[in-house]
Amino acid sequence: MTKKLACLFILSLALFFLSFTVGRYPISPGTVAAILWSKFAGMPNGFNADMETVLFSVRLPRILAAALVGSALSVSGAAYQGLFKNPMVSPDILGVSAGASFGAALGMLLSRGMVATQFLAFTFGMVAVGISYAIGTLLAKRGEPVLVMVLGGIIIGTLFTSFVSIIKYLADPYNTLPAIVFWLMGSLANVSLADLRVASLPICAGMSLILALRWNLNVMSFGDEEARALGVRAGALRLAIIVCATLMTAAAVSISGVIGLVGLVVPHMARLLAGPNYTRLLPVSLLLGATFLLAVDDLARVVFAVEIPLGIVTSLIGAPFFLYLLLNTRKGWL
Amino acid sequence: MLEIRNADCGYGARTVLRNVSFDVPPGELLCLLGPNGVGKTTLFKTILGLLPLKGGSILLQGENVSSWSRRRFAAKVGYVPQAHTPPFPFQVKDVVAMGRTAHFGVFSSPSDRDMEIAEEALCTLGIAHLKESVYTEISGGERQLVLIARALAQRVEILIMDEPTSNLDFGNQVKVLEHVRKVVEKDRLGVILTTHHPNHALMYASRAVILGRGGTVSTGTPEAVITEGYLKEAYEVEASFHTLEGRHGRRFSVCIPTT
Numbered sequence: 279m280t281k282k283l284a285c286l287f288i289l290s291l292a293l294f295f296l297s298f299t300v301g302r303y304p305i306s307p308g309t310v311a312a313i314l315w316s317k318f319a320g321m322p323n324g325f326n327a328d329m330e331t332v333l334f335s336v337r338l339p340r341i342l343a344a345a346l347v348g349s350a351l352s353v354s355g356a357a358y359q360g361l362f363k364n365p366m367v368s369p370d371i372l373g374v375s376a377g378a379s380f381g382a383a384l385g386m387l388l389s390r391g392m393v394a395t396q397f398l399a400f401t402f403g404m405v406a407v408g409i410s411y412a413i414g415t416l417l418a419k420r421g422e423p424v425l426v427m428v429l430g431g432i433i434i435g436t437l438f439t440s441f442v443s444i445i446k447y448l449a450d451p452y453n454t455l456p457a458i459v460f461w462l463m464g465s466l467a468n469v470s471l472a473d474l475r476v477a478s479l480p481i482c483a484g485m486s487l488i489l490a491l492r493w494n495l496n497v498m499s500f501g502d503e504e505a506r507a508l509g510v511r512a513g514a515l516r517l518a519i520i521v522c523a524t525l526m527t528a529a530a531v532s533i534s535g536v537i538g539l540v541g542l543v544v545p546h547m548a549r550l551l552a553g554p555n556y557t558r559l560l561p562v563s564l565l566l567g568a569t570f571l572l573a574v575d576d577l578a579r580v581v582f583a584v585e586i587p588l589g590i591v592t593s594l595i596g597a598p599f600f601l602y603l604l605l606n607t608r609k610g611w612l
Numbered sequence: 613m614l615e616i617r618n619a620d621c622g623y624g625a626r627t628v629l630r631n632v633s634f635d636v637p638p639g640e641l642l643c644l645l646g647p648n649g650v651g652k653t654t655l656f657k658t659i660l661g662l663l664p665l666k667g668g669s670i671l672l673q674g675e676n677v678s679s680w681s682r683r684r685f686a687a688k689v690g691y692v693p694q695a696h697t698p699p700f701p702f703q704v705k706d707v708v709a710m711g712r713t714a715h716f717g718v719f720s721s722p723s724d725r726d727m728e729i730a731e732e733a734l735c736t737l738g739i740a741h742l743k744e745s746v747y748t749e750i751s752g753g754e755r756q757l758v759l760i761a762r763a764l765a766q767r768v769e770i771l772i773m774d775e776p777t778s779n780l781d782f783g784n785q786v787k788v789l790e791h792v793r794k795v796v797e798k799d800r801l802g803v804i805l806t807t808h809h810p811n812h813a814l815m816y817a818s819r820a821v822i823l824g825r826g827g828t829v830s831t832g833t834p835e836a837v838i839t840e841g842y843l844k845e846a847y848e849v850e851a852s853f854h855t856l857e858g859r860h861g862r863r864f865s866v867c868i869p870t871t
Contacts, residue, residue, distance in 0.1 A: 363699050493721040497710050500698050503662050507693075508766070509686030509714025554700035557721045 282551055283562065290569040293576075297341045300576045303332050335471075343469040343533060344575040345568035348540060350481045350530040352567025354523035355541030356548065356560055357488050360495035361519050362424055369527040369541040372431035372520065376438035377406025378531040383445040383458045396473065396532040400480075402438070403528030410434045411520060415513075424502070424516075464535035464589030466575055473533045480529040484522035488560065491518065495556040537571070537589050539596035544570050546603055613637045613673060614659075614689070614770045614802060620667030621651060621658040627666050628654050634821055634831045636770055636802040641793065643813035643834065644806040646823030647846050652806045655823070656772050659804070660691050672770075686714035690763035692773040695755035697748050704750070704758050705730055705743040711765035726765075733764040737791055753784030760791065764799075771795075773805045777812065789816050810838050810851075811866045815858070822846070835865060843867065 298310045305313075313325055313333055354369040362371065370376070381402030385395030413434070414427025442462070449455040494515050497505045502512045527541070544567045545559070552562040571592075578591045614636040621629045628651035636642055646652050657663045659670060661677070670677050672688055690711070708730040709722040716726065734740045737757050742750060747758060756776055763771050773792070777785040793816055795801050807813060813820045813834045820834040824846050830837050843851045850871040857863050 360700070365699055490719040493713070494718065496702065496706065497713050499700055500710070503657075504691065504693055506662060506682055507660055507686060507689075507691035508710055509683040510718075511682050549700070554702050555706050 286551070286562070286565055286569070290565055290572070293569055293572050294341065294345070297344075297572055297576050298333055298337050300580050301332070301337060302579075303328075305329055305332065339469050339471045339474055340466050340575065341572065342471075342474055343466045344572045346474065346478060346481055347466070347530040347534045347537065348544070348567040348569070348571025349564045350485065350526040350567070351537065351541040352544035352548070352563040352570070353485055353488060353560060354526050356545035356556075356563040357492075357495060357519055357523050358541075359545055360499045360556060361516060362428060363499050363501060365546070366542075367428075368539075369523060370435065371428055372410040372524070373406035373435035373438060374403040374524050374527045375531055375536050376435040376442070378403035378528055379462055379536060380406075380438045380441045380445070382461050382532070382535070383442050383449075386454055386457050386461065387445050387449055389454070392468075392473075396476070399532035400528045403531060404524055406434050406438055407431075407520065407524040407528075411517075460587065461535045462589075463587030464537040464592070465585075465587050466534055467585060469533050477529040477533045480525040484524075484526040484529075485564070488519060488522045488526075489564075491515065492556040492560045495519070495560075496554075535587075535589065537592050539592050539600070540567060540571060543596045543600050543603075546600070550603065615671040615674075616659065616668070617671060618668035619655075619658065619665060619670065621654045621663065622666050623654060623663055629823070629827055629829065631668070632821075632829050633668075634819075636804060638769065638800040638802050639796060640819060641796045641803045641805065641817050643817035643820045644804055644823070645808075645810060645813050645820055645838065647825065650823040650825060650846075651827070652823060653774070656774065656804060656806060660689065660772055661685060683714045686766065686768075688768055689770045689772065690766040690768035692756075692759050692763045692771060692776060694774050694776070694778060695752055695759055697755075701746045701748045703743070704734070704739075704745050704747050707747045707758055708733055708743075708761045708765050711762035714766065729767070730761070730765045733761040734758075736764060736795070737761050751784075753780050753787065756780060756784070756788055757791065760788070760795075764795065769802060771801055771803045773803060775806050775808065777807060777809070785812075792816070810843065813838060814866055815864050838867070840867075 295310070296307070299305055299307050309325060309329065310333065313330060316322065317334070351369055358367045358369055358371060359365050378399040381398035381400065382395050385398040410427055410431040413430030414423040418426040446455055446458055449458060494510055497508050497510050498512065498515065505512045545563050548559055548563040548566050551566070552558040574591050574595060575588060578586045578588050616632055616634050619632045620627050621632065632655065634642070644652055644656065654663060658665055665678070677685055705727065709726055711733070712722050712726040712729060716722065731740065731743060734743055737760060739754060739757050739761065742754060742758065747755065750758070760776070776788050776792070780788060789812060792803060792805065796803050817834045819831065820837050821829065821831050822837050822842060823829055824842065840851060840853070843849050849869050851867040851869050853865045853867050855863055855865045
């Protein structure tokens, strides 16, 4: 167990470093190390300024964004699977991605600039989940509101997806429409350090609280009644986890667009490595999510001459991998 | 000691049972008996605080529990649900350690001491060898014992068990009930156990609370309240009672349907 974790940690560090070297402007690992070291030590270096610009203004934000978004999606996916007692659940289940997509599309339609678009994406992601949550708690007559909440999420998700279609229909087909379509496919190409600074706040806040509460997710996966009989305030805990996961996912989606399957597949990979106990599962999901999206983003950057949208690559890799996991389950983890 | 005082139970706008009163002192094995749909589940869920009490009060050591937090209540009263399968393959020792949740902070995980207590609970029930097993892969009888171990690890004074013998084979039914009797006699726990078998109540219980159709409730020794008349009224079954001699020369009666 500790060995596996150590391997994973070393792998993610190595990948983090290697990611600086991949791209259309090739920089050798030795050069990357030298530039990083000189920057770190505050010394001038003999390399040209272009290289430094590529490393620190183009690749660094992108690498940090991949790690941040990957871990945010994976941790919220893992938390939701426990909270909703269902391994098939992804962070989108309450409509956060659909809401954020609508917000982003609206921002682009009104052409209010990048910051406003991200803000609208984040806000409507939260609004969509808020409505699903309200449906779940207000309409569930008695017993567990989980099922009603998930059904509410599906309806709200569909509703916001059709709002996105309305905007696409109205959008200028030469500029705005392609921008919306590309945004919906997901990309980390345009993330700046300033975006990261803003998005990392809700992500880190949500992640810290979920990590602190992670033992309770074990108990919650046995259902509300048992959790309450074991001393957990199930309703309050569910609200806290949903707020945290939504903060994280909405912030991630607002800078990266919709990146599918990460929040569903990575928790399963983590469960295979670390077992189902959330005390170990969540930290492993965090690390694995960061590593996975970093690797996928590197592939998106180098495989073809034209960069492929990230959402497409995660699905292309995630779907067969998920089938492979399904075929090779030994213990009934599904 | 758990005291139920003039409790009215129900859900939503419906009140199913009215004016229920009984005590569960330490060392008491109380069987809750009644046909499907008369409110057994409603009653014990109300006692557990999973359904709101519609009238009356529930006292624990003389104190009204209505203002108690979930954690405080869970440190005194444990729930053993019917064994079911969770969606994830937890290890048995982790499932039992979940019984410790009420005893540590909401931001903590079980300590080494908590894991020791969990293992002790598994030893008490003779299933220490299962601690590394996967909860979703063991048999139904073993799962039921693991859930009892979880409640023991909770270190409670009162256990509420929901039909712990349903879905178990004959051997596992006897095993589970014998373990329940042991924790009642040795650890002086008070146990409320719902069952569908009048004979389980006659053989194991020190007291019985029987629910009849139309919301009638009576309490007493099993022999006194489980009668031909009750079985006819509640289950529409004609039955005759026979006295048998069990182990240690203990005499008890059993009922056999005659229709």
